[in-house]
Amino acid sequence: MEEHPTWPQEMAEYYRKKGVWRGETFNDMLRERAMMFAEKIAVKCGTQSISYRQLDTKAKKLASGFHTEGLQKGDRVIVQLPNSIDFFIVIFALFRIGAWPIFALPSHRRSELVYLCQHAEAKAYITANGQNGFDYPNLAKEVQAQASSLQHIWVAGIVEAFPSLDEMEKNAENQNWPDIQASDIAFLQLSGGSTGLPKMIPRTHDDYLYSIRKSNDICKLREYSVYLASLPIAHNYPLSSPGVLGTMYAGGRVVLAQGSSPDEAFTLIEQEQVTIAALVPPLALVWLEAAPARNDDLASLEILQVGGAKFSAEAARRVRPVLGCQLQQVFGMAEGLVNYTRLDDPEETIVHTQGRPMSPYDEVRVVDEDGTIMKRGEVGELQTRGPYTIRGYYRASEHNHRTFTDDGFYCTGDIVRLAKDGSIIVEGRAKDQINRGGEKIAAEEIENHLLAHPAVHDAAVIAIPDEFLGERSCAVIVPKKGALANTREIKSFLQARSMASYKIPDRFEYKESFPQTGVGKTNKQALRAQLANQYT
Numbered sequence: 001m002e003e004h005p006t007w008p009q010e011m012a013e014y015y016r017k018k019g020v021w022r023g024e025t026f027n028d029m030l031r032e033r034a035m036m037f038a039e040k041i042a043v044k045c046g047t048q049s050i051s052y053r054q055l056d057t058k059a060k061k062l063a064s065g066f067h068t069e070g071l072q073k074g075d076r077v078i079v080q081l082p083n084s085i086d087f088f089i090v091i092f093a094l095f096r097i098g099a100w101p102i103f104a105l106p107s108h109r110r111s112e113l114v115y116l117c118q119h120a121e122a123k124a125y126i127t128a129n130g131q132n133g134f135d136y137p138n139l140a141k142e143v144q145a146q147a148s149s150l151q152h153i154w155v156a157g158i159v160e161a162f163p164s165l166d167e168m169e170k171n172a173e174n175q176n177w178p179d180i181q182a183s184d185i186a187f188l189q190l191s192g193g194s195t196g197l198p199k200m201i202p203r204t205h206d207d208y209l210y211s212i213r214k215s216n217d218i219c220k221l222r223e224y225s226v227y228l229a230s231l232p233i234a235h236n237y238p239l240s241s242p243g244v245l246g247t248m249y250a251g252g253r254v255v256l257a258q259g260s261s262p263d264e265a266f267t268l269i270e271q272e273q274v275t276i277a278a279l280v281p282p283l284a285l286v287w288l289e290a291a292p293a294r295n296d297d298l299a300s301l302e303i304l305q306v307g308g309a310k311f312s313a314e315a316a317r318r319v320r321p322v323l324g325c326q327l328q329q330v331f332g333m334a335e336g337l338v339n340y341t342r343l344d345d346p347e348e349t350i351v352h353t354q355g356r357p358m359s360p361y362d363e364v365r366v367v368d369e370d371g372t373i374m375k376r377g378e379v380g381e382l383q384t385r386g387p388y389t390i391r392g393y394y395r396a397s398e399h400n401h402r403t404f405t406d407d408g409f410y411c412t413g414d415i416v417r418l419a420k421d422g423s424i425i426v427e428g429r430a431k432d433q434i435n436r437g438g439e440k441i442a443a444e445e446i447e448n449h450l451l452a453h454p455a456v457h458d459a460a461v462i463a464i465p466d467e468f469l470g471e472r473s474c475a476v477i478v479p480k481k482g483a484l485a486n487t488r489e490i491k492s493f494l495q496a497r498s499m500a501s502y503k504i505p506d507r508f509e510y511k512e513s514f515p516q517t518g519v520g521k522t523n524k525q526a527l528r529a530q531l532a533n534q535y536t
C-alpha cells in the first residue's frame, strides 16, 4: 500500500538546491538550541519552567526509555496532552527515535481516538493524568479495548495502575539513536476534515522546519520574543505559525496558558511580558470586549495573530485601538499553506484580507468548478502546492485522488478571491465542513453518527451563521416513518458515542424530506436557504 504520496524527486531536489529544505531535523534543532540558549527558559507553564538544556536532556532520557520499551522508528504514537511542558518532552523524545506522534486534541474522545489508533495501527498512547477534570487514562483504556495494535499507555503525571513518563526515563548516555533524515516523516498532524473522520497529514522535518523558519521571518520572532500559547498547542496553528515551535526555533520563551480567558491571558501578558499571542476570532472578540474595562498593562504585546476562521473587518479594525498592538491575520491549514498579512502591510490589507502565502515557492491558483483557472479578482476554489504542502494524506488513497490534482495541487475547499497585491480574501467554502469559531466539523462524520440512531431516516449537518462563532452547526433530520425523534434523546445518543463535544450539533431541525440536487443528493445549499428563511 502506498502509505503517503510525497513530492516528486525533481521538486525535492529543487527545494534542496534552493536551500528551502536544509536537511535539518527537529533533533538538530533542539541540540543546537540547547547549546546556544542553554539555561534560558524555553517553556513556562504555571509555576513550572524548563530550560533549553533541561528539555534536551529530559527528551533524550525519555527517548531512551521509549527505546527500551521497544518503540521504533516509524511507529505511530497517539499524543493527547494539554498545554504542558510534558508535551514538549514527549514530542522531542519521539522525534529522537523517529517514532511519529499523532497530534490528537485534548477535546478528542473515544470515537476519534479509536479511529486514529486503528487506522494508523498506533503502538502507544500518551495521555494526561486527568488533573484537569477529565479522566484521560480511563479514555485511553476504553480506546485500547477497541484498538488491538495499542501495546502501551503512558501517562504524564502520576496515576495508579499506569506507568508514568517520569518512571520511564533512562540513562541516555552512549545511546545509539536511529538515523533520522530530514526527509523522514516527523509526525502526523490532523486535518479538520470534510469527509468522515480526521485525515492524517504526514509532515517531514524538512518541510515543517521550513514553514517554521519562514513564519519566524515574517513575524520577526527573536530570542527576546515571548509567545503566549492559549490555544491547544497540538493544533497546527499554535504549533507552527510560528507558534510554540517557531518560538523555540528562535530561542524565545513559550508561555503556556490553559485557556484564553482575559483573566488568565491578560495576567500572563503583563507578568511574562508577552510579545506575541495567537487567537481564533471568537476569542479575539472576547479580548476586545474585556480589555477596555480592565487595567492590565498589555504594552509588551506587539502582535496579535487571529486566524483559523474568518475575522470580520469590523473587529479587525478595533484591534490596534483597543489592544494597542499590531493585528496579523493568519489563514493556514494543517495540510501546509499558511498565509499571513505582513507586519508592514497597509492597514486596509491587514483589516480586509487573510494575508498572502508565506513563501515565494508557494503556488496558488483559483479555479472554477471545472478546474479552469480564473482571472485575478474572480471568486473560486483555492488550490495550492509548495515546499511545505503535502502531496497526499496518510493511508487515504481514495480520498487523495479527490483532494489532490494530477499536478499535485491540494484542493483546499476554500472559496477565495485574490486582491491586486496577491492577498487572499476568504469568501466561503466548498468543502462540507462547519467552521465553528476555528474548530472544524466534518458534516459527514456527524451525519454518520446520526444515521446510526434508530429513529433517523436521513440526516444533514449544515452551518448556520452565528454572530459570535461565525458559524454554528445544525443537524437537520428526516425521522423514520412513525418514529418519534426527540432532540434531547438524540443529543444524549451522540454523547454516548463519545466524540469531541464541539461536534455535537448546536441546533436540531426536523423535516419530512430534503431538497435534492439533479443527481439525487441532498441539496445542502437549498437546505441552508430554507432554514435561513424559516428564521428571518
Ligand code: J2J
Pocket: 190, 191, 192, 236, 237, 240, 241, 306, 307, 308, 309, 310, 311, 329, 330, 331, 332, 333, 334, 335, 338, 354, 412, 414, 426, 429, 435, 440
Ligand atoms: C478563514 N478561514 C480560515 C482564516 C483557517 C494557521 C492558521 C490556521 C490554521 C488552521 C493553521 C482561516 N479565515 N483566517 O493550520 O497553521 C479555515 C480554512 C482552512 C481551514 C484549515 C495554521 N484560517 N481557515 O485553521 O487545518 O477553511 O488549520 O482550509 O484547522 O481553516 O483548518 P486547520
